[in-house]
Amino acid sequence: MSDLRMGIGVHSPITALLAEEAGAEVLWLGSLEMSTSRGVPDREVLEPHEVAEIIRSVRAVTALPIYVDADTGRGSDELAVLATKLYEEAGADAICVEDNLFPKRNSLDDRFGGRELLDPEAFAGRISAMVDARRSLRIIARTEALVAGHEADAAVERLRRYAAAGADALFAQANRASADQLLPVVKEIAPLRPMVLAPTVLPDTDARAFAEYGPVTVLFANVVMRSLVAQTSRVLREVMSSRRLTSVSSELVGVERLFELTEQGRVPGRGPGSGARA
Ligand code: SPV
Numbered sequence: 001m002s003d004l005r006m007g008i009g010v011h012s013p014i015t016a017l018l019a020e021e022a023g024a025e026v027l028w029l030g031s032l033e034m035s036t037s038r039g040v041p042d043r044e045v046l047e048p049h050e051v052a053e054i055i056r057s058v059r060a061v062t063a064l065p066i067y068v069d070a071d072t073g074r075g076s077d078e079l080a081v082l083a084t085k086l087y088e089e090a091g092a093d094a095i096c097v098e099d100n101l102f103p104k105r106n107s108l109d110d111r112f113g114g115r116e117l118l119d120p121e122a123f124a125g126r127i128s129a130m131v132d133a134r135r136s137l138r139i140i141a142r143t144e145a146l147v148a149g150h151e152a153d154a155a156v157e158r159l160r161r162y163a164a165a166g167a168d169a170l171f172a173q174a175n176r177a178s179a180d181q182l183l184p185v186v187k188e189i190a191p192l193r194p195m196v197l198a199p200t201v202l203p204d205t206d207a208r209a210f211a212e213y214g215p216v217t218v219l220f221a222n223v224v225m226r227s228l229v230a231q232t233s234r235v236l237r238e239v240m241s242s243r244r245l246t247s248v249s250s251e252l253v254g255v256e257r258l259f260e261l262t263e264q265g266r267v268p269g270r271g272p273g274s275g276a277r278a
């Protein structure tokens with residue numbers, strides 16, 4: 001049995017439209033996508049109001065569920081509660097917070113040494129405060145235990161604690177060093193609560209394998225930005241060196257595609273007030 005939902009990481013209305021068109025069931029406003037699109041490191045640099053503006057702009061073109069990455073909640077219960085209210089009001093369906101210390105560094109960024117995590121009781125308190133502040137926004141609690149070098153048991157224990165604090169869904173992240181620990185955590189946790197995963201470090205695993213033990217949303221979290229950087233960089237270099245479009249024209253869509261895409265996002269029955277939200 002497989003109980004899988006497929007999500008794609010996006011950072012803007014146009015990338016949301018492309019993800020929807022490709023069949024995404026969930027849109028993930030990931031911190032890596034959003035901050036890279038703004039040209040800043042994934043280090044909690046974006047202001048909650050800036051993120052809320054991104055949510056609003058995406059909500060205006062799609063009725064798909066929007067899950068927002070709120071990192072550590074800027075390291076305080078008060079600011080995590082502020083983000084909860086702000087993002088719900090902007091049109092998000094779920095907010096994700098993680099048990100890193102502020103300012104968090106991207107989980108896949110292994111250029112630096114060890115990581116400290118927030119005490120699990122303190123993080124459970126943050127989850128409870130967010131649960132109390134939301135209306136119907138879902139709260140996703142994410143542990144970075146595997147990224148910080150702890151065993152699968154420690155990640156499972158933390159996630160159980162966060163579920164007891166009221167989290168609606170649970171997220172375990174792994175880095176390259178701990179990739180093989182991810183499935184054992186999913187095996188324990190997915191039967192208890194819906195899970196959310198962004199398994200970039202397991203690129204060869206069919207997403208259905210994660211949903212063998214319970215409902216799982218698998219996010220392809222940074223594929224849009226990595227594809228954008230790879231394609232755009234190649235095309236632009238070629239245009240600059242040949243000073244014409246001939247050799248890149250097969251890699252470009254026609255301008256009609258842009259007209260069509262932007263009209264597609266504004267059709268009646270989509271966007272705010274349509275009543276079509278998941
Ligand atoms: C993100 O997309 O910002 C995430 C997922 O948090 S990852 O970067 O893969 O940890």
Ligand code: MG
Nearest residue numbers: 030031032069
């Ligand atoms: Mg992130």
